[in-house]
Amino acid sequence: MKGVSAKVITAAILGGDCYPATPIGINLPNANWIRKEYGSKSVSIDNLSHAYDEAAKGNGFAEEFIIDEETRRRAEQYGTLCNDLHTDLHECAGHGSGKLLPGVSKDDLKEHGSCIEEARADLFGLYYLADPKLVELGLLPDNDAYKAGYYQQMMNGLMTQLVRIEPGKDIEEAHMRDRQLIANWVYQHAENQEVEIVERNGKHYLQINDYEGLRRLFGELLREIQRITSEGDYAAAKQMVETYGVKVNPELHQEILARYKKLNLAPYKGFVNPVYTLVTDENGTVTDVTIDYSEGYIEQHLRYSRNYSFLPDIN
Ligand SMILES: [Zn+2]
Known part of the structure; x- marks a missing residue:
């Protein structure tokens, strides 16, 4: 078929490179010219995301890292839904969209190409997650639900994904760079305290004061990331990734690692086949x-x- 399609499937058994640790979705093809001519296909493996969510329940993570009761309650209620919707928007509205100027190739961004492309897709997902259209279509229950997704993404990008990084190391993996790039750029540009990191009893927490303002910031960054992609602006891509996506704040990193260690959780999970x-x-x-x-x-x-x-x- 031609165009962008999204399907949800159930995995019955895992094999090859997908066993025992597996992706939770597939988006193909990779080649941009095929996407442009014929479209792309996105598949989410719902029982795997569901299993990850179930396994995470009651493990103490939310209590340790989410700032307050209200935010925790919202995360519990709408976190999974926002995550699923964000993934679909990331694949379809994100990777499935966007045009390059004539003569520009995706390879122009070289080693920063995948990070910028993932950031572009994530930002599409974030921006449209808060679109009232999603409530109108019945995909989200009300105009507040998206806030669970915003908190999750910001907390992960600024703080909790650091549990996967060893002390003293930089962020290398493209998706992790992209998530920090977004969260860090927004945090640094939050001139009206839309987003803050606050200290309570010696621990640091993410606090979001203005969700609509945060959405505007996501939109601004999306515009710039799309421009970089469409124009193949390598210098700007390099500057963006190296300024916001690579380096970690060593004190915050240490603190997160110590708090995470107490929870005794594994940073990656695998599956056992039935x-x-x-x-x-x-x-x-x-x-x-x-x-x-x-x-x-x-x-x-x-x-x-x-x-x-x-x-x-x-x-
Ligand atoms: Zn992606």
């Missing part, structure tokens, strides 16, 4: 498939290597 067994009748015809979730992580890996390994153990 075991499917065919049920057959007396003629050998398959009548059903039973699903069993009781196999352990280690047992599963050992069984896979025993039964499916195609390399000899001894050469």
Whole structure:
């Protein structure tokens, strides 16, 4: 088909590079000319995002890092919904949109190309997440729900994603750079205290004072990121990424790591596949498939290597 399509699927089993840690969505093709001529396709794997959310419930993370009861309640109520919508907007309205000036190629931004492209897609998602149209369409319940998504993105970009970085290291991965770039740029440009980092009992928290103002800032940054992309402005891309996306504040980093460590959580998660067994009748015809979730992580890996390994153990 031609155009931009978005689908939601359920993963039944994970394999190859997607096992045991997996993406929660796929967006293809990568080549810009195919996107332009024929469109793109976005697939979200809903049961995996759902599993991540369920696994995160009650782990103490929200209590430790979200500033107050009201913000926590909103995150609990609308966080998952905002996340799902943001991902769809990121893929369809973000990656699926935008034009380059004649003669400009995506490769013009070189090593900063993927970070800028992810930032562009994220900003589309953020800006349109607060669009009243989403409420009108029934995708969000009311005009306040998007605030859960805004808080989540800002807190992650400014603070909590740092748990994945070792002390003293810079941010390298394109998505992580993009999230810090956005949050940090907005924070540095919040001249009317739209967003602040405040200290309470020796701990730092993100405080959002003006959500509509924050949306305007996302819009301003989106305009600039789109300009950089469309014009292939390498110097501006480099400046943007290196100023806002790479360096971490060492004191804040230390504090976040220490607070996170106390929660005893893993920074990445993986999955265990269910075991499917065919049920057959007396003629050998398959009548059903039973699903069993009781196999352990280690047992599963050992069984896979025993039964499916195609390399000899001894050469
Ligand atoms: Zn993306």
